[in-house]
Structures are given as structure tokens and as C-alpha cells.
Amino acid sequence: MKLYNNEMANSPRKVRMFIAEKNISEIEIINIDLMSGEHKTPEYRAIAPNARIPALELDDGTVIMESTAICRYLESLYPEPNLFGESAIEIASIEMWQARIYNELMIPLAMAFRHLHPRMSNMEIQNKDYGEMQKNVGVKSLKYFDAVLAESEFVAGDRYTFADIQLITTTDFFIGLNRLAMADYPMIERHFKLMSERSSFLA
């Protein structure tokens, strides 16, 4: 299998962490240069029509796009350690938390970054008022998830799951890009430290 990857982007990091947690060794990593637009070339679009990374190419040529879909495929092939849940309620809880982090935290912080950050001014039709509003939504969500993490070290239940991967990739990437300080959210910072002790953090 081949994983089309980029070291700086956020989504492929989820897959690399997932691979590291499962100790999978038989995946070849192929880096795609986003800065030069390699993901938008006809060659890459022939592999991944969405022109996004990551994409997983199987040995028969089938391509799986979307980080969560790639992770679910790997969960089927390598069930241990389980990262998407075992019981009905655990499966639902992990899906709920990963979706809530995506919708309530990742999307507003990504929107704020796109509309406010000078680096994005050439790539996006920026609206500072909208960006500030989205940043406020993101800050509110950071406070909310900070309170949730006061109850438990991990996001969904009492063990490491895909929901932790969803949170740590979001907080590690988007808090700094939005010029916010993780120290203002002590339980999110505790989660960051817990995650950073795992070898998968550097995957």
C-alpha cells in the first residue's frame, strides 16, 4: 500500500498517527509537495480526483481518499489496538466526539485562519468580520472541550482512540495558527502533554 502524504498538512498526520499506534510497517510513504501544487497536477488527480492528501493506494490500484476512511480501512485490516470502538455505545461515543471536534472546533478555527491570517490573503477571499466571528466560535469551543477534558484524560472514554487523534491534530495545528495560547486551556494542554508522550505523536 502507498500513502500519499505531506509532512506539513494536518489531515495526513491523523493517518500517520493511526499507523504508528497500530504499528503497521508495510505502507510506503510518498510525499506530495503542496507548495509547488503537486496535488493539483493531472498525474496526482488521476490517483486522487479530490486533489487532496492523504490518499491510500491499495496493491490492486484502488484508492481510498479521506483520512477517516483510510483509518477505518486500516482498522479492519489491523484490528488491534482498537481505535474506533468495540461496543455499540463506544462506537457511537468515538464517532460523536470526533464529529463534534470536527464541526465545533476544527471547522471554525480553520475558517478563522483562512479569513484572518496574512499568509492566506492570496488564497482566500478574506472577510475579517466573518473570521473574527468564527474565531469566537472556536474559542468558545476550546473552553467547552477544556471543561469536558476535566472529566477524563482521554476524549472518548478512558482509553486512547481515534477521537484523541482528531483532537490533538486540531489543537496542535490550529491554536497556534490562530495566535491563541494553549496555556489558556489547561485541560487541553494536559491532553496535549499526554499525547506528546506517545511515540505516535511524532509520526
Next chain:
Amino acid sequence: MKLYNNEMANSPRKVRMFIAEKNISEIEIINIDLMSGEHKTPEYRAIAPNARIPALELDDGTVIMESTAICRYLESLYPEPNLFGESAIEIASIEMWQARIYNELMIPLAMAFRHLHPRMSNMEIQNKDYGEMQKNVGVKSLKYFDAVLAESEFVAGDRYTFADIQLITTTDFFIGLNRLAMADYPMIERHFKLMSERSSFLA
């Protein structure tokens, strides 16, 4: 179990379709009035802290938020007919298509609606240029998914799955709200007709 629902909103319709496809009868439907802001009351937030619908309350008081999480929970309890996939590749394919529809089609069309529609002018800091750009992204995706559906009647493989629910709820809701015409996308229209023949369409 109790499903907190709204008849006009898009997300709870996914769950209602899912329940209808599985022929589940033991769920009480509780309608939440979004127009009067019932979802933002302390009473509803005590049930669903994200102040969104749908939410599924289990008999022990546990609440599952997010439509996909609710559907996954119901899939565990009522496995037939299967809607999230059985083999590794089918599970990955359904997850991939539902995520691609969400990210490439639903989000841009929702952004376009929010930034362009007069009805949203009091609820959103609108930016017409940004809205038009998002609408263009959505139109490009409609063309892309139209071409994909020329290959297959269903979204993921050759049978009805959660990916079809994700597509039909997106196209039925957001094409009209963006003043686009489904007839311009004949394979999406074919999918609409195929879906509308199922009794779950009116759920």
C-alpha cells in the same frame, strides 16, 4: 429511546431515513422548535450541550449527538439491513463517499447559502464574494458527483447505504436553497428519483 428532531432541518432527516430503512419502531420523536430557539434553551442544552439537533437519548439517560454517531449506534443495535458496510473495502468506501459529499459538496453549498441568501442576512456576517466562491466550489462538485453517478445508481457500490442518505439529504436541501436547478445535473436527478421511490424518503 427519544430522538430530538426537527422536521425542517437537514441533519435529523438523515437519522429519520436511517430509522425508516431499518424499520425501527421503538423510538419516540420529540420535535424541537428551532424558529423559537428551543434548541438554545437551558432545558435543551442540559440534554444536548451542542444545542443542535438531532440528539438521541437512551433509556439510561445517555445522550448521543451528531447524526452519524446516532446512525452508527442504531447500526450496532439493528444490523439489518447493513448501511455502513460489511467488508473492509466497503466500510472504507461508504465512509469515503459520505465524507467527500460532506466536505466537497455539503459544506461549500451550506457556506454559499449562509453568505448569499437574504434569509440568512440577520444570522450571518455575509460576504457575497466569499459566498459566490463557495457556490462555484459547490457547482464544480455537483458536476463531479454527477459524473460519478453516471457509473453507478448508488453512491457507494451497488446497493443503498449511508452514503446515499448523505447525498440525497444534501442535494434535496441545498440545490434549491442556492437557487440552482437539479435538472442541470441529470445523474444527480436520477439519484433523487431513485431515492424518492423509497418510503424512507418521506420519513
